Amino acid sequence: MGFLDNLLIGFSISLTQTNLLYCFIGVFLGTVIGVLPGLGPTATIAILLPATFKLDVTSAIIMLAGIYYGSQYGGTITSVLVNIPGEAASVVTCFDGYQMAKKGRAGAALGIAAFGSFIGGTVGIIGLSTLAFLSSIALSVGPLEYTTLMFLGCSLVIYFSSKSLLKGLLMGVLGFLLSTIGMDSITAVERFTFGSQSLIEGINVAILAMGLFGIGEVLYLAEKEKERERADILNASTSFFSLLPNRRDWKDSSLPIARGTLLGFLLGILPGGGAIIASFISYGMEKRISKNPEKFGKGAIEGVAGPETANNAASQGAFIPLLLLGIPPNVVAALILAAFMIHGVTPGPLFMIEKPNLFWGIVTSMYIGNIMLLILNVPLIKVFVKILLIPYAVLSPLILLFCFIGAYSINNNPMDVLTLVIFGIVGYLMRKFQFEPGPLMLTFVIGPIFEKSLRQAILIASANPQIFISRPIAIILFVIAMYLYLSPLIRYFIQKYKNRKLLFNSRR
Amino acid sequence: MILKKDRYVRRDIISSLFFILLGLFVIYFSFRMSIWKNSVPHEGFLPLVLGTFMSGLGIGLLVFSTVRNKIKGNIGGSSASDGKKDLIEIVKSQIIEDTSSGDEKVDLKRLYKYLVAILFYVILLERLGYILTTGLFFMAIVKFVEKRGYFYSLLITLAVVSLSFLLFGTLLRVPLPPGILKYLGG
Secondary structure (H helix, E strand, C coil): CCHHHHHHHHHHHHCCHHHHHHHHHHHHHHHHHHHCCCCCHHHHHHHHCHHHCCCCHHHHHHHHHHHHHHHHHHHHHHHHHHCCCCCHHHHHHHHHHHHHHHCCCHHHHHHHHHHHHHHHHHHHHHHHHHHHHHHHHHHCCCHHHHHHHHHHHHHHHHHHHCCCHHHHHHHHHHHHHHHCCEECCCCCCEECCCCCHHHCCCCCHHHHHHHHHHHHHHHHHHCECCCCCCHHHHHHHCCCCCCCCCHHHHHHHHHHHHHHHHHHHHHHHCCCCHHHHHHHHHHHHHHHHCCCHHHCCCCCCHHHHHHHHHHHHHHHHCHHHHHHHCCCCCHHHHHHHHHHHHCCCCCCCCHHHHCHHHHHHHHHHHHHHHHHHHHHHHHHHHHHHHHHHCCHHHHHHHHHHHHHHHHHHHHCCHHHHHHHHHHHHHHHHHHHCCCCHHHHHHHHHHHHHHHHHHHHHHHHHHHCCCHHHHCCHHHHHHHHHHHHHHHHHHHHHHHHHHHHHHHHHHHC | CHHHHCHHHHHHHHHHHHHHHHHHHHHHHHHCCCCEECCEECCCHHHHHHHHHHHHHHHHHHHHHHCCCCCCCCCCCCCCCCCCCCHHHHHHHHHHHHHCCCCCCECHHHHHHHHHHHHHHHHHHHHHCHHHHHHHHHHHHHHHHCCCCHHHHHHHHHHHHHHHHHHHHHHCCCCCCCCCHHHHCC
16 A cells, blocks of 8 residues: 555545544644643643543554644743743744733743744654654564663653653662563563562552652642742733734744754654653744844744654654654653553554554544644634633642542542552652652563563574674664763763863873 | 752752662562563563662762762763853753743742642542532642632632533533532432
């Protein structure tokens, strides 16, 4: 079947009434949570995981994917209008977007961000559609390469998403460890269950995710002494709206949009990249390339167009390793992978061949989702901004309630709610002790796949040790990962050596 | 005392000790499983490796947190101290700035109140049922923890309870616990 045939099949699935509805719910929710500071796509997807249990797998993934890329749109609105990034990937948009708003050019900033996001997102999906042939290459990847690829992927995520590499690593190890609880899939021996029946199937991914990201976040916010007074700023800056950028805006933004698309897409594919880093690098790159770098930070439209395009292209690019290799390049993708696994589907090299309807249904829903987002975001920005008026006093118990219902609905068991609360307290303590829950969640989700692949790889390697010479890719990937972990130490010792040399020369 | 001055260092020491002990605990239980047989790794293999790593990393964290003041630039953090930050360092430092907990003042009383309300929710959910427990929970949080007016709290509580019951109980058919209200229904 050709590419166009596949697309047609995909559209025949994604354009059904049910899937259109869930796509809309996804992008709408994505925009809403993008607007709300403190509630990101990770927490939202975690909270909604149990709600997808009863849904058809296609509708479930379409909705969760919509939340992910929709949140990139929503985050822009508050960055530009009130200088509060609703979502981490929109932090850089504050730099110039808010300055533009202060100069009365909020409309142009929001307009170019929406169009840039649409272009970046759509090109990202085209990339995803056309790169689907990579699954045939991925099929030739053996357990050895697959294990090291997963190891490198986790390492990159830990390296980029953690404040401290040591703490990130500890979280990664803890996530892997938690994934070993329950019955071993190969030998059927119980591990760390201590006689508990409920632990035989392991820790429920939805409960863990809701606890760490939902309850943990609410508890962390609860101890903040002052909640942000957002209403006043909001009323001051929503007066001017002309959302269509003028010819000059387009001229200034066209190249940053093109560069942002390419950069974002490539960074989205790479593990550890993702929307946040794509937006920061795009901003840095635009500033470096610009003939007038002094304009940046004072309302340069290039500083909005580039990063906003890049973060959307990256969120689409992230689906390539997820769908074609089964390796989530970031935490949000890991949760989407968890949703797949809950429905008994494992994405990977065979996914497109075995489940073409599901694969192409999800891919084509993203085209539709991006059009929906453009329609939603341009005329309805004023409505979305009003969401900021919901105080934390209502939002926090609401998040808690969704988590409670979600946990209870899994087995209709109040013990699950208690487990959720315990993980919530753990999530809170992790934030207090400055440990990021992201790496833990990622390694927890891919833990079982990694262990199986690792044991296969060891079996192959012990039978034939020369495999490392005949298949050097695994070693290269492993060396890159090890370099990441050792690079701070290497840098420290180089610096120490330089300082000592300098001291020695100055004494002479 | 340097350690007392830096609460983050103290927290790092506590967490490092926790991870060292957890790692040792995992190693101990791994040895009670089968680790390696006939050139094949068994169920205890990965936990043993992970437990060893965890203890090792815990020791690493302990060492780095106690000698942090001596080392300029945190390992793994924005370690470039010579002003020649490369792009990755800039990116990392920006993200750190965005997500760091900072030194904001904290209201622990509110946190404890939240925890008590959550605990009561878990205890009462099956006994009182979804509607009553959720109503009490919302009222308690909005009125007594967040200190909003009676009318506002009541309005929010009624709206949330009815809408959430409609959404989850009726539309999504989640079997929410009826609690004591089941006796009213007969």
